[in-house]
Structure formats: C-alpha cells, structure tokens
Amino acid sequence: MWNRLFGNGSDAASPSVAVVRDITIGRQVRVDPLAWRRLPGAAFTLDRDTLEISAQGIIKLDEGGYVHRFYTDDELMLQAVSQKADGSDADDFTLFRPWTSTYPAGPWDTAFADRLRKPDWEEAGLPPYRRFWYPGDDREQPPVQLWEAVYWERDAAPVKHVKQACMLYARDVAEGGVVAGQELLLAIAMQPERGDLTHEIMVGLPLLPAEFSA
Template sequence: MIFRGLFGGRKDDDAEPAIPVVRNVTIGRSVRLDPLAWRRLGSDAVFEMDTDTLAIVAQGSIDLGADGWVHRFYTEDDLMLQMVSPDEAGQQAEDFTLFRPFSSAYPPDGRARREWADRLRAPSFTQDDLPIYRRFWFGDTDARQDPVSFWESVYDDRSGRNARRIYQTCMLFARDLPGEGRELLLAIEMEPQGGDLTHEIMVGIPLDIGEFEA
C-alpha cells in the first residue's frame, strides 16, 4: 500500500548525511509519540494506533516554492510523520501531523480517475465507510477548489542517493470531534515515476511539538 516497495536498496548509516535532520528525526531513528494525542479523541475517531513508536525507514522532501518545504518520515507500515517548514533544512518546522493509511485502490479506467478528481475538488469528502470531512485547505465554502499537485523525492538512506520520485495530487479535509479534537483526511492521486497510479486515503491528527520526540 502507498509507499511500500519504493524503499528498497542498501542502507548506509555511515555515509555523509545529505538529507536534513528535522526536529532530530531522520532515517534510522525512532520517534516516540504521546498516546494521548489520539486516545483523547474518543470512540468517534477513525484514526487509531497500536504503537507509540515510529521506526523511520524512509524520508521524503517536497518543495512548495514560496510556501516552503514539507518533510515526511515513513515507517515500514507506511505511517507518516509530516512537518512543514519555511526552510529546506527544516530548522523552522512548525506544523506537525501524523497520518496512517486507510485505503488504497488502482483506478480501473479514466472514468474512475475523473470521479476521484471531482471528489478532490468538492467542499466535502464522503465515502460509505467514513464520516463526512470538510475541506481544510482553502476553506469549506460551496465553491469547488482545485487540489494541490507536487513531486515528492523519497530517500531510503541518509546519503540522499537513489531518490524515488512520486507525483501527487491531493486535498486535505478535516472534521471536528467532541472537545477540541480534530481528525484529518488526506485524499491523494499518486503516481510513482515508472509505477502505477493509485488513489490513496490517509487519516491523521495534528500533533503539538511536545507530543513527539526522537
């Protein structure tokens, strides 16, 4: 599912690091999470975790131009810790989210791709096995909104060699939970360079800086 199979290759922990260490997180390190970050959401939450430790095996980098950089850290199970920063090195990272895969599908034809594209543009995201999530990026007005597209470079060793390139078109949705909780949904059309296009759904939660450490 999602990024699995893209991270093959030899690890070389002794090589000169060429990818940034962000908030002390990088390939080969473990991230400890505060379980209260998701347990406090209660029984209404779709997001759930059965571990409070992330063993990072791959790292992604996305250049958003004037909007800064996205740094992503992956486990073998495709859990994703994401940090957004105005700088490439991630020294000013200030936006943190944790996502886990929910579903992955290969669109059978062009019609399925068009229908998915329409869902990404809609003010809300609906699916039979999910609650309703409202568009988080750009606000949730009734107007349709184009999703965001970018290339992500994914590395499986700290030397920065052999980057996997993945083209993604996505939209972020969210829903409020009882209390002050919020749950996120990231809907993605994903196409690895040289690979097959898939439609992905990830569910996640925002994290405070005190809710994780490496």
C-alpha cells in the first residue's frame, strides 16, 4: 500500500508517460477477481476483470518517487508507486473505484476540508474507516497536497493538471473473526487548473503483483 506521503509539485518534465508492468494508455489490464471476492462484505466490487486504460496520470513526489495512475473511461483507477520515473521498480499497487463525487456548496463550504484532517472517516452507506497515514496518531493532521498531470495520449503533452488535497483511510475486512484483508478509502478535494473544485470518495484495495497483468 501507499507507504510514502505525497508531496506537492507537478510533473511536466517529459510529455511521454511511463509503461509500468506493461500498463499504459491503450492497453488492457486483467485483474484476478479473487482480489475482491475474498473480502466478504467489502464495499469494493467489480462486475468485470478487464480494464481498458484510456488515460494516465503522473505525480512527482517531493521526497523522491512517483505515483502512476491508470484510468478507465468509467474512472476506475489502478495506481502504482515507484522510485524511478519509468516505473520499473514499482512495488506498491492499489485499485480504486469511484464512490461519490460532489460539489461544495460554495467557497465558504469547508466541511470536506475539515473532515480530511480527522483520524476517522464516516461516509453514508459505508462502514467507518481509520486513517492509514499517520498511524497511531489521533490528532488532526493536514491532508496531503499534490499535483497530477493527466494524459490522454502516450506521446502528447498532458491535457490537464489537477491540484489535490487527499487522505487515505483503511479498514480490516474480516470473516468469522479472521481478517481477510484490507479495504481502502481515498478522500480527495480536487480541482483542475481553471476548473471547478469537487469532493471525491473512492473505495479500493491493495493488489499483489500476481493479481493483475497486462
């Protein structure tokens, strides 16, 4: 899972996107359905095991390293974290699906931003989640700030840069008192340059390298 805190900054050094484990724009990714079927009662489910990648995002981390995001037309997101820009050493993989997307009531509406600082997250229709970052710390903490460059073509310039403030949460999923795995919740306040601010909730799960292929 994500074991590095994100920093802010945008990646505009190269118009070309990385190919991570053979995954990039225009390719298919097959995911083992057991990755979510083994989590009874999880909110994360999918009705297919093949992802058609139509867009790709890159985030450069202040501390070094990169976050690579691969999107489908219906906004499923496969994410990989690496130290190298080409993603060849990626070792941290997660898969997310959208849960809700809302607009703030106005510039004065800071409720979502305030929630991002809390150690727990409660969302309608979902069980409680505990903050994954800042483990063991129950104090309020600032959300992680980042910029994502989004591409629609492999060898073109990014179509947009998106400013994000986010926090990652997790919960154990158990069956018969035995923990079967973890489910993740990613809360994001996101705003493209010259675009509108939205509040995004995504649910997901960590993936092992053996659980997907392109």
